[in-house]
Amino acid sequence: MDLDASLGLALANLASPPVLAFAIGILAVVLKADLRLPDAAYQAITMYLLLAVGLKGGVALRASDPGQVIGPAAMAIALGITIPIAAFALLRLLTRLSAIDRGAIAAHYGSTSLVTFTAALAFLDAAGIAFEGFVASLLALLEIPGIIVGLLLARRQRQGRFIDAASLREVLTGRSVLLLAGGLLIGVVTGPVGYARTEPFFGALFTGVLTLFLLEMGALAGRRLPDVRTAGPGLIGFALVFPILAGTCGVLGGLITGMEPGGAAVLGVLCASASYIAAPAAVRLALPEANPGYYLTASLGITFPFNLVIGIPLYVAIAQALG
């Protein structure tokens, strides 16, 4: 795909309702307007997004040939383990943060962002680029290992109870994982016929709900912007450069295991994204000494907007160039 077409897609992405809603959310914070979704609405929308993604992924997984899935799945797990290690090491080069803070940040970048994932799917749909439907299972696989590796990396500096059974259970039975895995299971079992009955809700309404959710995300990211200055140039640089590196590795990994360019791009997006729902909760419980001013600002304030606006079109372009 030539540069013109790629740029055209990138601009179309900028003009899509979800991305624009995100910008409005940031604008609202700048104008000091109160644009928060009520907490209950926010929780409901998160459940909706997780179930919808899981359901569609499960239906696609059921229709997939196991041979097609096993390679990418194994690659996803391998990436889920190596990416946080790479993040931890790169942070050591670029910043003077403690091992606990670096482990916390590595846990975020090792995990994935549901919203970046869904934005990527919306982008590929709008651009008419095909991708394997089972990518939602890759999302589920990449959610947890990164967090655990990040917490383990922080262990060396941390005294006292590190990650006891209770903390581990808290991480593994978090709501995101359960809803995603549950949705996948439902999709696999019910198949396309069962799913068709819920399509008006989980399918047709999806982009609209995502738009509403990104409005809230914009407001949250906007509130983080003042912290960007205190994060320091090293962390800012990391938050912009690491996604590109990790995303490229994801794309390569996808192509090597036989995925289509669209699917490889999604794997790239998964690797490049940083969690700001599952990981902050796990880190807060297991690593309370870590400073949210670093890990949340990096993942929500810098990397998320970057991926949304520049990253997604970039990884798609890379996948198409290499595929």
Next chain:
Amino acid sequence: MEQDGSQSPDGSQSNAMLVTIVTESILEARLTRDIEACGARGWTITDARGHGPRNRRASELEGGNIRLETIVTEPVAAEVMEVLSRDYFPSYAVAAWTVPVHVTRVARYA
């Protein structure tokens, strides 16, 4: 009869302690486990939001705060405060206080 400010309408003294804890909502499961281990028989939780002197938050995405209230005996109240001092105060945003109260069904909370 002593005037200690904690008397019921009929003049009897306080016979229980109300412990109130306001903290990050992400800690709800862990906190209820811990106070139950100290001997609390029950509790009431409401959603809360606010601001504190240190105010390091986990994530606004996981909701604001919870306000947990439990009625316990004095020794249990002391143990709860000790657990809070040891495991919660150093790492999390917490406000906690105890107030002497009077209840009619004492056995229910002991």
